[in-house]
Amino acid sequence: xxxxxxxxxxxxxxxxxxxxxxxxxxxxxxxxxxxxxxxxxxxxxxxxxxxxxxxxxxxxxxxxxxxxxxxxxxxxxxxxxxxxxxxxxxxxxxxxxxxxxxxxxxxxxxxxxxxxxxxxxxxxxxxxxxxxxxxxxxxxxxxxxxxxxxxxxxxxxxxxxxxxxxxxx
Amino acid sequence: xxxxxxxxxxxxxxxxxxxxxxxxxxxxxxxxxxxxxxxxxxxxxxxxxxxxxxxxxxxxxxxxxxxxxxxxxxxxxxxxxxxxxxxxxxxxxxxxxxxxxxxxxxxxxxxxxxxxxxxxxxxxxxxxxxxxxxxxxxxxxxxxxxxxxxxxxxxxxxxxxxxxxxxxxxxxxxxxxxxxxxxxxxxxxxxxxxxxxxxxxxxxxxxxxxxxxxxxxxxxxxxxxxxxxxxxxxxxxxxxxxxxxxxxxxxxxxxxxxxxxxxxxxxxxxxxxxxxxxxxxxxxxxxxxxxxxxxxxxxxxxxxxxxxxxxxxxxxxxxxxxxxxxxxxxxxxxxxxxxxxxxxxxxxxxxxxxxxxxxxxxxxxxxxxxxxxxxxxxxxxxxxxxxxxxxxxxxxxxxxxxxxxxxxxxxxxxxxxxxxxxxxxxxxxxxxxxxxxxxxxxxxxxxxxxxxxxxxxxxxxxxxxxxxxxxxxxxxxxxxxxxxxxxxxxxxxxxxxxxxxxxxxxxxxxxxxxxxxxxxxxxxxxxxxxxxxxxxxxxxxxxxxxxxxxxxxxxxxxxxxxxx
Numbered sequence: 001x002x003x004x005x006x007x008x009x010x011x012x013x014x015x016x017x018x019x020x021x022x023x024x025x026x027x028x029x030x031x032x033x034x035x036x037x038x039x040x041x042x043x044x045x046x047x048x049x050x051x052x053x054x055x056x057x058x059x060x061x062x063x064x065x066x067x068x069x070x071x072x073x074x075x076x077x078x079x080x081x082x083x084x085x086x087x088x089x090x091x092x093x094x095x096x097x098x099x100x101x102x103x104x105x106x107x108x109x110x111x112x113x114x115x116x117x118x119x120x121x122x123x124x125x126x127x128x129x130x131x132x133x134x135x136x137x138x139x140x141x142x143x144x145x146x147x148x149x150x151x152x153x154x155x156x157x158x159x160x161x162x163x164x165x166x167x168x169x
Numbered sequence: 170x171x172x173x174x175x176x177x178x179x180x181x182x183x184x185x186x187x188x189x190x191x192x193x194x195x196x197x198x199x200x201x202x203x204x205x206x207x208x209x210x211x212x213x214x215x216x217x218x219x220x221x222x223x224x225x226x227x228x229x230x231x232x233x234x235x236x237x238x239x240x241x242x243x244x245x246x247x248x249x250x251x252x253x254x255x256x257x258x259x260x261x262x263x264x265x266x267x268x269x270x271x272x273x274x275x276x277x278x279x280x281x282x283x284x285x286x287x288x289x290x291x292x293x294x295x296x297x298x299x300x301x302x303x304x305x306x307x308x309x310x311x312x313x314x315x316x317x318x319x320x321x322x323x324x325x326x327x328x329x330x331x332x333x334x335x336x337x338x339x340x341x342x343x344x345x346x347x348x349x350x351x352x353x354x355x356x357x358x359x360x361x362x363x364x365x366x367x368x369x370x371x372x373x374x375x376x377x378x379x380x381x382x383x384x385x386x387x388x389x390x391x392x393x394x395x396x397x398x399x400x401x402x403x404x405x406x407x408x409x410x411x412x413x414x415x416x417x418x419x420x421x422x423x424x425x426x427x428x429x430x431x432x433x434x435x436x437x438x439x440x441x442x443x444x445x446x447x448x449x450x451x452x453x454x455x456x457x458x459x460x461x462x463x464x465x466x467x468x469x470x471x472x473x474x475x476x477x478x479x480x481x482x483x484x485x486x487x488x489x490x491x492x493x494x495x496x497x498x499x500x501x502x503x504x505x506x507x508x509x510x511x512x513x514x515x516x517x518x519x520x521x522x523x524x525x526x527x528x529x530x531x532x533x534x535x536x537x538x539x540x541x542x543x544x545x546x547x548x549x550x551x552x553x554x555x556x557x558x559x560x561x562x563x564x565x566x567x568x569x570x571x572x573x574x575x576x577x578x579x580x581x582x583x584x585x586x587x588x589x590x591x592x593x594x595x596x597x598x599x600x601x602x603x604x605x606x607x608x609x610x611x612x613x614x615x616x617x618x619x620x621x622x623x624x625x626x627x628x629x630x631x632x633x634x635x636x637x638x639x640x641x642x643x644x645x646x647x648x649x650x651x652x653x654x655x656x657x658x659x660x661x662x663x664x665x666x667x668x669x670x671x672x673x674x675x676x677x678x679x680x681x682x683x684x685x686x687x688x689x690x691x692x693x694x695x696x697x698x699x700x701x702x703x704x705x706x707x708x709x710x711x712x713x714x715x716x717x718x719x720x721x722x723x724x725x726x727x728x729x730x731x732x733x
Contacts, residue, residue, distance in 0.1 A: 019190035025198040036209050042670045043220035051239040052232050
């Protein structure tokens with residue numbers, strides 16, 4: 001399109017810095033320098049979930065934590081309330097241990113039985129004192145408790161309804 | 170199909186037109202861009218630590234008690250594992266798979282005398298040295314010589330049935346020897362700051378029930394000190410080099426008969442053949458005696474803090490392992506303490522240095538508030554231990570007024586490299602920047618500055634981010650900044666050695682050491698406001714748990730800062 005005559009620069013023409021290509025390159029330069037020198041904010045990570053507050057439960061207030069409607073799954077062993085939500089498949093609704101969710105599971109674990117009658121019926125009454133268990137059953141319970149302490153967090157303690165500490169529940 | 174070639178043709182024409190304007194300036198600019206890209210590529214460096222590790226520096230336990238924050242721990246000791254409680258000393262001959270002992274002060278001295286050991290258990294046997302810095306002069310002591318002094322003084326005190334010994338000395342090799350003599354010979358040792366007046370010293374001695382006193386010759390009036398201190402039976406004077414010709418055995422009339430006065434160097438001279446050069450052997454199952462220091466408080470001369478051997482060793486281990494492996498104290502280091510050994514942070518750092526076979530320099534003027542420039546002449550240390558007050562005074566007196574235009578420019582460049590996470594190199598730029606403020610200092614080899622802040626030292630002594638950046642740039646050393654509290658051996662928190670980030674205001678103190686666990690108590694209970702009184706528990710805490718008188722806040726990166 002251009003003739004060869006035009007491509008040869010005129011010797012009389014004054015070289016200027018303000019040509020489009022110079023301006024484009026100059027602005028590119030400025031942008032590069034800015035990107036390189038601009039102050040960088042330190043990296044920050046998103047905040048983790050806030051810690052669960054340790055609570056005192058009574059059998060009644062523990063009941064709602066049975067995993068239904070996306071609630072966490074809690075169960076109590078000898079007065080300690082464990083958050084077993086990570087093991088929801090076992091302890092949550094539909095799992096083999098679902099009866100224990102939101103309840104005092106001590107007797108059931110000791111007797112290796114998942115039946116309804118292992119649970120304390122009277123939620124307003126005193127806690128199960130487990131006095132009638134034999135040595136083997138207590139040992140059983142002990143090993144369950146150890147396994148729970150290794151795997152799950154203790155998020156509260158269970159007291160009977162009339163207990164002085166129940167006021168904080 | 171018809172329009173496509175025309176667009177291409179148009180673009181072609183446009184490009185041709187643009188390039189037709191190419192001239193000498195264009196070449197220059199293009200060259201500049203290429204040079205800049207090459208320069209920034211060549212000079213770019215990886216940050217010293219992954220930025221995510223600074224973005225969350227401690228871990229919170231997922232359950233908290235009502236009214237307080239969750240427990241926070243260092244990343245080294247996750248929740249559910251025991252906190253760091255000892256040095257993991259492996260005795261020679263013990264099976265490889267067994268875990269080591271916690272150790273105590275005696276193991277530290279033994280390790281220092283044994284010399285450096287490599288990974289394989291065999292070592293070069295390179296011993297560290299101990300220097301006493303007196304003004305511009307540094308006196309060198311070999312470890313054998315100090316072992317001898319430990320043996321002489323220890324057996325002397327043991328044979329005179331002393332159980333508790335008070336040491337009131339400036340930082341010196343004799344102070345160090347007294348501490349180890351106490352550890353080896355079963356004496357409870359009490360380190361009393363040396364600059365007290367006779368009355369408060371006398372009352373402190375009485376309170377401590379010390380039966381022996383090791384003090385500087387001529388610094389005390391014996392009859393004043395002995396008054397009301399009937400339990401005191403032994404006094405050992407430490408005579409300075411210049412005053413050894415004098416007869417210090419003289420006892421004032423009124424205490425003659427009750428006090429037995431001896432002089433350190435004469436005792437050592439007299440008994441050195443009897444006790445030998447070897448480190449005394451001991452049964453590791455017997456506990457080492459406790460070490461007591463005085464924590465300064467506003468109201469009185471101070472309160473006694475008695476560190477059991479296991480507290481002290483946990484604090485030493487916590488401080489030692491808080492540094493990443495390549496940055497830890499090593500046999501090539503010369504550690505200069507310009508902060509008094511009667512304070513637990515410098516004490517634990519010096520012990521850590523001895524255990525790591527580094528050389529140690531003690532300064533006779535060491536204390537909480539000293540002249541940094543004067544205290545560091547005479548030696549070329551690689552690590553300096555100082556207090557926050559010393560450093561902030563030095564910064565405001567010397568570093569600030571000396572900043573001219575050139576140093577401001579080079580500071581700006583070096584701060585940029587700090588902000589991108591790496592230490593500025595010791596280059597020409599650095600020399601230019603340092604021409605003013607640090608010219609008179611012998612800090613060429615300095616690599617680490619350990620600064621401790623006492624929790625009740627006051628706001629004016631606290632360092633801010635800009636001061637810490639200045640210290641890094643002007644000394645060319647990395648900085649760790651620790652918070653200490655009464656009843657916690659070593660420190661509570663310490664900043665990450667690679668944390669160069671800058672924010673507004675006073676600097677944070679980093680994460681808890683691996684020997685402690687921290688909870689902020691008595692806060693408003695508001696979830697968003699992570700603040701409260703610092704409650705520390707763990708093996709380095711006397712009686713396992715203590716609440717400090719300072720309030721702190723947890724920042725978003727899980728570091729702790731003091732609240733005014």
